[in-house]
Amino acid sequence: MSGTGRPQPSCRTYPVLSPLPAVGGNEGVGEVLEVGHRVTTLKPGDWVIPANAGLGTWRTQGVFPEEMLLKVPSDIPVLCAATLSVNPCTAFRLLADFESLVPGDSVIQNAANSGVGQAVIQIAKASGIKTINVVRDRPDLPKLMERLMTLGADHIITEEMLRKPEMKDIFKSIPKPRLALNCVGGKSTTEMLRHLQPKGTMVTYGGMAKQPVMVPVSAFIFRDVRLRGFWMTQWRKDHAQDQESVAAMMDALCQLIRRGQLTAPACTEVPLQDYRAALEASMKPFVSSKQILLL
Numbered sequence: 001m002s003g004t005g006r007p008q009p010s011c012r013t014y015p016v017l018s019p020l021p022a023v024g025g026n027e028g029v030g031e032v033l034e035v036g037h038r039v040t041t042l043k044p045g046d047w048v049i050p051a052n053a054g055l056g057t058w059r060t061q062g063v064f065p066e067e068m069l070l071k072v073p074s075d076i077p078v079l080c081a082a083t084l085s086v087n088p089c090t091a092f093r094l095l096a097d098f099e100s101l102v103p104g105d106s107v108i109q110n111a112a113n114s115g116v117g118q119a120v121i122q123i124a125k126a127s128g129i130k131t132i133n134v135v136r137d138r139p140d141l142p143k144l145m146e147r148l149m150t151l152g153a154d155h156i157i158t159e160e161m162l163r164k165p166e167m168k169d170i171f172k173s174i175p176k177p178r179l180a181l182n183c184v185g186g187k188s189t190t191e192m193l194r195h196l197q198p199k200g201t202m203v204t205y206g207g208m209a210k211q212p213v214m215v216p217v218s219a220f221i222f223r224d225v226r227l228r229g230f231w232m233t234q235w236r237k238d239h240a241q242d243q244e245s246v247a248a249m250m251d252a253l254c255q256l257i258r259r260g261q262l263t264a265p266a267c268t269e270v271p272l273q274d275y276r277a278a279l280e281a282s283m284k285p286f287v288s289s290k291q292i293l294l295l
């Protein structure tokens with residue numbers, strides 16, 4: 001089994017925490033070794049990922065009820081399977097559930113180089129939707145821009161550029177976005193919101209800057225913007241009895257992976273014994289690489 005190494009945010013803000021002692025890890029892929037005689041959906045050799053958050057994937061073995069696991073095809077790359085259950089699903093829902101986007105429409109997002117952001121770029125590209133991608137400035141910005149362009153990003157700008165008049169040039173070739181995806185909060189979000197179309201929607205799914213979302217009154221009164229939030233864990237709870245929607249999402253994502261249109265995020269593979277280094281790297285700025293624990 002391999003699991004991604006991002007620690008959960010602090011218990012003060014994060015509403016899901018397993019009782020201690022607990023095994024860490026929300027994401028990962030494992031192989032079924034044995035099944036009980038009443039298990040119908042899984043068989044030995046199947047690849048499985050967690051059906052919900054909090055499974056505890058930083059382990060080499062485990063025994064689980066079948067409904068806690070989701071079968072995934074074993075013909076996709078193992079790194080794609082290990083990182084499938086949270087970020088690509090979140091990106092898929094963000095693009096599908098808030099605005100009815102059609103090819104040619106545009107979406108703006110901050111933290112565009114995050115795991116979710118990379119999936120947004122690729123899923124949008126496959127659907128003909130243009131992306132405006134905001135990242136923090138850094139010494140190796142051209143390298144990061146090249147990487148995101150390779151994934152299919154249409155425009156990449158820094159947070160500082162959001163405030164510049166040159167932003168108008170972007171909207172000569174694509175429409176203003178109807179959807180903004182906010183992973184940051186604070187100033188970055190306020191600036192991003194300025195470019196949203198009237199009656200457009202901004203969805204907050206992360207708060208990396210640990211700052212509240214501040215919205216000018218004029219954005220509500222004169223542009224009637226809509227502010228929403230999203231949490232994948234809640235979506236899964238709400239759709240526990242709607243396996244058709246879950247299967248449709250997983251099928252769509254696996255098809256994109258098979259066609260090479262959705263790749264695993266940039267990753268660093270770390271043997272389990274070096275987990276401290278992985279945890280430290282996961283908390284540093286500008287790393288742009290998921291820490292994957294190899295178990």
Ligand SMILES: NC(=O)c1ccc[n+]([C@@H]2O[C@H](COP(=O)([O-])OP(=O)(O)OC[C@H]3O[C@@H](n4cnc5c(N)ncnc54)[C@H](OP(=O)(O)O)[C@@H]3O)[C@@H](O)[C@H]2O)c1
Nearest residue numbers: 090111113114115116136205206208209230231232285286
């Ligand atoms: N609501 C949901 O269902 C859901 C689902 C998945 C993830 N999330 C949340 O989304 C966030 C990103 O997750 P991920 O797995 O995609 O993360 P990730 O791959 O580790 O990326 C983190 C991103 O945040 C940026 N960042 C960090 N500190 C920042 C700051 N102070 N200001 C602006 N940008 C900052 C990083 O940019 P640099 O490269 O510049 O450091 C990077 O782009 C997390 O908060 C996670 O909890 C929410």
